[in-house]
Amino acid sequence: MLARIAPFRADSVLKGARGLSICPIPWFDVAARLPVEWRNRRFARQSESMSKSNGSKPVSPTRRAFCQSLATGMGAALGAGAVGCNIALPRFGADPLASDWTQRRDRYDYLVIGSGYGGGISAARLSARAGKTVAVLERGREWPVGDFPDQPDEIVAATRIPGVNPLGLYEIRAGRGISVLQGAGLGGTSLINGGVVLTPDADVFDAAGWPTGITFETLKPYFDRARSILAPSRHPRARSFKKFRAMELRSDEIGANVEPLDVAVHFGADGANAHGVSQRSCTDCGDCMTGCNVGAKNTIAMNYLPMARANGADIFTGIEIHWIEKLTDGGWRAHGVQYPALGDPRPIEIDAGAIVLSAGSMGSTEILLRSRERGLALSVRLGDGFSGNGDFFAIAHNGDAPVNTLGIGDRPFHPWRSKTPGTSVIGGIRYALPGPGGARFIIEDLTFPSGLLAVLAPTLGLMDGEDTDSGDESAEIGRRLLDRPANPYVEGGALNHSLAFIAMGRNDGAGRIVLNAEGDAEIDWAAAASRADFFQAIDNELREHSRAMGATHISNPVWKFSNRESLITAHPLGGCSLADSTDDGVVDEFGRVFDGAGDVYDGLYVADGSIIPQALGANPLLTISALAERIAENIA
Numbered sequence: 229m230l231a232r233i234a235p236f237r238a239d240s241v242l243k244g245a246r247g248l249s250i251c252p253i254p255w256f257d258v259a260a261r262l263p264v265e266w267r268n269r270r271f272a273r274q275s276e277s278m279s280k281s282n283g284s285k286p287v288s289p290t291r292r293a294f295c296q297s298l299a300t301g302m303g304a305a306l307g308a309g310a311v312g313c314n315i316a317l318p319r320f321g322a323d324p325l326a327s328d329w330t331q332r333r334d335r336y337d338y339l340v341i342g343s344g345y346g347g348g349i350s351a352a353r354l355s356a357r358a359g360k361t362v363a364v365l366e367r368g369r370e371w372p373v374g375d376f377p378d379q380p381d382e383i384v385a386a387t388r389i390p391g392v393n394p395l396g397l398y399e400i401r402a403g404r405g406i407s408v409l410q411g412a413g414l415g416g417t418s419l420i421n422g423g424v425v426l427t428p429d430a431d432v433f434d435a436a437g438w439p440t441g442i443t444f445e446t447l448k449p450y451f452d453r454a455r456s457i458l459a460p461s462r463h464p465r466a467r468s469f470k471k472f473r474a475m476e477l478r479s480d481e482i483g484a485n486v487e488p489l490d491v492a493v494h495f496g497a498d499g500a501n502a503h504g505v506s507q508r509s510c511t512d513c514g515d516c517m518t519g520c521n522v523g524a525k526n527t528i529a530m531n532y533l534p535m536a537r538a539n540g541a542d543i544f545t546g547i548e549i550h551w552i553e554k555l556t557d558g559g560w561r562a563h564g565v566q567y568p569a570l571g572d573p574r575p576i577e578i579d580a581g582a583i584v585l586s587a588g589s590m591g592s593t594e595i596l597l598r599s600r601e602r603g604l605a606l607s608v609r610l611g612d613g614f615s616g617n618g619d620f621f622a623i624a625h626n627g628d629a630p631v632n633t634l635g636i637g638d639r640p641f642h643p644w645r646s647k648t649p650g651t652s653v654i655g656g657i658r659y660a661l662p663g664p665g666g667a668r669f670i671i672e673d674l675t676f677p678s679g680l681l682a683v684l685a686p687t688l689g690l691m692d693g694e695d696t697d698s699g700d701e702s703a704e705i706g707r708r709l710l711d712r713p714a715n716p717y718v719e720g721g722a723l724n725h726s727l728a729f730i731a732m733g734r735n736d737g738a739g740r741i742v743l744n745a746e747g748d749a750e751i752d753w754a755a756a757a758s759r760a761d762f763f764q765a766i767d768n769e770l771r772e773h774s775r776a777m778g779a780t781h782i783s784n785p786v787w788k789f790s791n792r793e794s795l796i797t798a799h800p801l802g803g804c805s806l807a808d809s810t811d812d813g814v815v816d817e818f819g820r821v822f823d824g825a826g827d828v829y830d831g832l833y834v835a836d837g838s839i840i841p842q843a844l845g846a847n848p849l850l851t852i853s854a855l856a857e858r859i860a861e862n863i864a
Contacts, residue, residue, distance in 0.1 A: 320498075320523030321373030322505045322530060325414060325537050326366075326545045329566055332578065333542070336363045338863075339562060339580035341549050341595070344416020345849055346836030346856040347586030348532035349454070353860035354584075355539035362541040363578070364533070365562070367548035367587075368413035369395045371529075376419075376519025378637040378679045383518065388412045390748075394567045395546060397519065401590055403751030406616050406739060406795045408590060414545050415529035416588065420517055421798065422653040422730075423492035423525055424672065424847040425460035427451055432734065437613070437841040439808045441817040447854045454853035457531050459501070460490035463510075469650045470632045471673045474624075474727050477776035479657050486655045489672065491516075492526035492849075493651050501526075503534045514635025514675040516652035521638040547576065551598040552583055552832075560831055582831035582863065584819075585804075586856070589614065589838040593741045593803030594749035596814070596821075596834075601743070605824040607810040611741040614751055616797030618669060618733030618843040620763055620784060622770040625688050626704050626722035627779030628697075633727055634717060637678040644717045649675040653730075659769065667765040668845050669733030671773070676728065681716040685723050693782040696775035704780075727777065729770055732799065734845035735762045741803045753795075763795075799848050804834045805841035806855075815839055819859035835859045 338354045340347045343366040355362040368388070377383045377397070388396030398420065401408040411417035430444035466472055466488035475486045493516070494507045501507050510524040520527070537543060549564035560583045565573035585592040593611055600606045633649050636642045656672040676684055689708050695701075707722040716723055739753040767783050774781035784795065807813020810822035819835050820828035835856040837848055844851055 320506050320508050322534050324370065324372070325529065325533050326370045326543050329544050329547065329576075331542070332363065332544065333361060335559070335579040335581075336361045336542075337581045338362045338584065339560070339578065339582070340364045340584045340586055341562065342366065342416060342586035342588060342591060342836060343414050343533060343543070344411075344418055344528060344586065344588060344836065345852045346588075347416065347584070348418075348528035348536065349853055349856040350584045350586055350833075350835050350860050350863075351536035351541050351543075352457075352532040352539070353857070354863065355536045355541040362536065362539075363580070364536065364541060364543045365547040365549060365564075365578075366414050366416075366543070366545045367394070367567075367591075368397065368411070369545050370414040371397060371419060371519060373523040374521050374638075376515070376521050378515060378518060378521060378677075380679060380682045383679045394548070394573070400796075401749075401751070403739075403753055403794075405753030406751055406797060408616075408751070408800045409796060409798045410588060410590070410800065414543070415527045415533065417798075418492075418527040418849070419519055419529070421849065422517055422672070422674070422847070423460075423527075423651070423849075424653050424656075425455065425458055425490040425492050425850045426656075426670075426846040427850055428844040428846040429668070432844055432846075435842060437805070437807075437812075439806050439813075439817040441808075442806065442855075447851075447858065450854035450857040451850060453857050454850060457535075458492045458850075458853065459494070459526055459531070460492045461495060462488040462490055463493075463650055463654050464495055466650075466654050469654055470630065471649060471675070471727050472655045474627070474629075474631050474777055475655060475657060475671075475673055475773070478773045481772075481776060484657050484659075486657055489653060489656050491651050491653060494524045494526060501530065503531050504538070505530050505534050510651060511638070511640075512648035512650045513637050513639070513678070514633075514649040514652060515637045515677045515679070516675075518635075518677040518679050549587070549595055551595055551602055552585075552604070553599065553602065554604065554829070554832075555579070558830065580831075582833070584859075584863070585832075585834045585838075586836040588836050589800035589803050590741065590749050590751075592834050592836055592838045594743070596804065597741070597743050597749060598747060601747075607814045607822045607824050609805065609807070609810070609812065610814050611803055613737040613802035613805040613813075613841050614739030614741050614753070615735070615737035615801045615840075615843045616739070616795060617799035617801050617848055618731070618735045618762070618766075618845060619795070619797040619799055620731045620733070620766045620770070621729065621796065622731075622767065622774075622784060623688065623691075623693075623726055623728045623782040624770075624774035624777045624779035625691075625693055625726045625782050626707055627725045627727070627774070627777035628700070629777070630719055630724050631727045631777075632724065633673075633675050634681055634724055635675050635678040636717075639678075647719075651675070652677075661765060667733055667762050669731050669766055670846060671729050671731045671766075671770065672847075674728035674730055676723070676726075681723065682713040685711040685713050685716040685721070688726065688782065689722060691782045693780035694771070694774075695780045696771065697778045700778065726779065727773075729773065730798070731766045731770065732845055732847065733762060733766060733843065735843050737802045737805075737842050739802070799837070801837045801840040801843065801848060804838040806839045807841070813841065818862045819855070831864075833859060833863060 388399040805813040
């Protein structure tokens with residue numbers, strides 16, 4: 229009966245009540261009118277695994293669980309003919325963007341490989357050209373709002389492992405001395421980043437390594453253009469959050485300011501955005517970096533990709549391109565595999581007049597390295613200049629006061645609702661250390677996503693940290709004893725007295741991307757680079773933040789816990805660097821790929837983080853977006 233009323237399934241309510249007309253009031257208002265006993269009956273299943281571990285009381289439900297229950301409860305009423313009640317649950321997020329691979333054309337004018345900031349922007353702009361056909365190829369799958377993992381087992385199941393789970397969302401590419409954390413899904417890493425929209429210092433572009441045609445002034449209109457679509461804003465209540473005020477403990481000591489940062493998050497009213505995609509206002513749940521199930525985060529799937537789809541672009545998921553070749557007729561052919569929902573990968577190929585590589589620093593460089601092995605002439609600098617954007621992580625663990633940094637996810641009835649942490653990143657402090665060559669970097673706060681709390685609660689206490697104060701050891705031990713994996717939401721627990729930081733600085737790109745024996749890209753990062761004075765300066769300041777909080781300083785947790793002297797970056801840059809000539813880089817200022825002999829290829833471009841020749845000292849998404857806007861404007 230339901231199927232006759234609307235193109236609706238119970239699991240579509242789970243993903244945001246797609247296609248169902250039942251009520252004009254928000255779903256959370258509906259929830260408030262339901263008996264508590266009825267709500268809790270279905271919610272218990274969500275925390276079943278937690279309850280089994282020690283019999284603890286289940287935590288409050290996710291919106292997904294609520295909507296699933298709501299669909300079940302309303303099914304009978306709808307089936308009985310209640311279609312005339314003229315009520316409608318809102319839909320949040322974009323309608324499905326991806327098309328079936330069997331519906332592809334034989335050839336496209338433009339083929340965009342990747343769907344993050346570079347790919348989404350390229351697709352949106354190129355598809356707006358009259359009469360031009362565009363296809364977007366994304367190796368991951370589409371993640372509707374409400375589908376993002378928010379439990380430990382779900383996060384493990386969504387970890388991308390080539391050959392085992394190729395459609396996973398979270399990917400860690402391990403390298404020698406540095407590893408990369410990135411996203412794999414429709415929207416790229418925008419799905420799982422902090423969404424900080426930050427313009428780098430103007431003099432970044434004066435440094436050696438940038439082509440002469442790219443300056444802050446030449447990029448400024450493209451910064452503005454990207455901002456107009458990404459629609460970032462500062463949290464309207466930034467200074468009310470305890471983690472923001474915890475950063476002020478140190479900033480006040482040195483006469484600095486904690487600056488509320490622009491984030492690509494919607495804080496306005498619920499409803500359709502400028503691209504026709506329904507969004508909810510941010511609920512401060514703290515799960516931005518595992519995937520926003522609220523529908524408030526302005527990912528590429530909320531703006532540029534819907535623009536491309538509305539313009540007629542075809543979008544395909546589960547397609548991973550391995551290499552490309554130039555055709556004798558002047559066009560290009562991409563070779564790769566399709567990952568079906570079931571079964572083994574299938575080899576595919578697809579032709580286009582022009583290709584835009586936007587698979588990220590690792591992906592685009594890997595595709596070109598493989599292509600060079602198959603005869604495509606490219607610059608000898610391919611793979612050079614890899615940078616982790618100066619990323620460095622640390623945690624101030626078990627400080628003197630609660631900081632409320634625990635994410636709760638989209639759980640409207642969660643008992644921690646009054647202590648929500650806000651967005652993953654709220655504020656930052658900029659540093660320019662004195663003296664010639666003084667380090668320049670920014671430190672930002674981070675929230676612990678709800679799906680990681682059960683792991684972090686016992687793990688952080690085992691890490692090799694440095695206690696920055698003395699005399700309160702018994703209180704610290706007491707807080708640690710309160711942390712429980714099955715119930716991490718304890719006001720006085722060590723985890724709730726902890727704050728994570730990410731720092732980004734302006735260091736040189738000391739890495740190189742190469743192909744290993746299996747033909748896959750890996751990073752060769754000099755061990756000395758991970759112990760450079762630059763990182764030591766950042767670590768020293770992060771230690772001072774821990775001291776100001778009375779906390780234990782855990783420096784670079786991945787390094788400390790694994791004892792591998794390895795950094796981790798969430799902002800990989802370089803590998804296909806911009807330059808004025810093939811002797812110095814891989815692409816020119818307009819993203820055109822050098823042919824290795826002093827000229828550029830007709831119809832081959834790169835537009836993503838791989839073209840940025842050095843660390844920016846800021847979150848790179850806006851710079852990537854501005855460069856992609858400029859490149860798309862100049863594509864023939």
